[in-house]
Amino acid sequence: MSLEGLLPELAVIRKDFPILERTLAGGLPLVYLDSANTSQKPQVVIDTMVDHLERHNANIARAMHQLGAESTEAFEAARDRVAGFIGAPDRDEVIFTKNASEALNLVANTLAWAGDRQVGPGDEVVITEMEHHSNIVPWQLLTQRTGATLRWFGLTDDGRLDLSAIDELINERTKVVSLTWVSNMLGTINPIAEITRKAHAVGAIVVVDASQAAPQLPIDIAAMPAEERPDLVAFTGHKVVGPTGIGVLWGSRAVLDALPPFLGGGEMIETVRMEASTYAGIPHKFEAGTPPIVEAIGLGAAVDYLGHIGMDAIHRHEQAITGYALEGLQSVKGLTVLGPLDAASRGGAISFELDGVHPHDIAQVLDSRGVAVRAGHHCAKPAHARFGVQSSTRMSSYLYTEPREIDALVEALEYTRSYFKLD
């Protein structure tokens, strides 16, 4: 079957992902619909990492030999590729971290410490009710430790941010606004530009969790008008067809320079004396110790791969599959989709409930049919609580997802209903 907006080279793209060829217990083909959890990896990422380990491995920035030079060059070239992928105004504004959680924690921790941007009693930090736990807990820790107040945007019944109180919520006491670009549970795409404009007008900095946005939306930070450009953007490598163990924090030079160092150690210093030290400039100021070198290089290959296909084309593909999935899911009796029902205003993660069957049981039955989805609270317990549910089942597609896989999901859900003898 053919849907408008699908990647024209879909069959070729699928061949780039060796795992999609494997079969599961009972010889069933794999239907992988858990890409919002982690994406699969194309051969080029696997080969790039193997080649680096086989031929160029050495520590970076400190080894005075040929391998060291090759390794350093490859690592820094990966930074250039990531900078290009998100349209960073300056490649030195790209900080490698372990994952998005570490990137967000880097910001939330350094804001607690002495510096121009230090958060203290009387200050307010604003988040939203649809955040992943990794964009809630660091801000709870920050406000608890500093005596600041944590506030948040609530959600509307259709799973969007409730902006009705925005002028009260973002006020002269607001120091930080941190929110997700695309919800990992509801799929909602948030109005980053509008909220950033409000926050900047009161002098607050804006932190964006782009973990679900970076895989599916074209991002061009330099092209954003300054008043609508977030100050810090975090995402993780393993959801953009890269490896685990590598994440990215992009920040404007002005804000990164104003934040004190996070972890102390090798490579983040200018000079060290026993009494005190001075620090390197960005990005090294925030990269203490030997970084995840081969992971960063793998991420460079990953974003290059996505760039060759084109993020506009990938976004269109995701929208086409999401629209098709919303239609298919809603044909299943007793199934309720959580979040917006319009594919154009949402990402490719779709959480749903099925009357009479618990999400774990759904996921178990789907797995027995070769269909891999996620079940649980998806690290978004407050968002689930907002909709009065304890957990949900989530399907999530990516650039390699085919309509027939959505058909397989819908058929497996019908099978689940019959297995649990519903009706």
Next chain:
Amino acid sequence: MTTAHGQDLDALYQEIILDHYKNPHGKGLREAHPDHTAEVHHVNPTCGDEVTLRVHLHDGVVEDVSYDAVGCSISQASASVLHDLVVGKSVDEAMEIHQEFLTLMQGKGTVEPDEDVLEDGIAFAGVAKFPARVKCALLSWMAWKDATARVSSGAVASGADGDEKA
């Protein structure tokens, strides 16, 4: 379609389990006695399943186990079976049954369950082959052991915080 995996699924979701899931025994929180009842709240942090469970002991006998729980069929059915197996037993006997169930669940599918001891609990033998689901089956059992220890040790009157991660 019947596959090797499909048969495993039937081993997991035994009729007995689905029956307990649809008609749980002893569900609902019943009145607490200030000296003889302990209440605990256990959660499975990875999936969010929760149980609030009260144990009422009198003269060394488990007089009642009442609970309120949200979760999957395995966790719900296992609370129901727990209720059937331990209510009316001495604490010592109930602890032995608990141990037998624990051994079964941690046996990775290699333990042959004793129907005389575990009754409907033998239906959970298939669950032991699914590592991700073992915690579901054990949630209420661990809560029961915790609550029982609290009543036995007199921790009830002190109002010990019953929140515990499974």
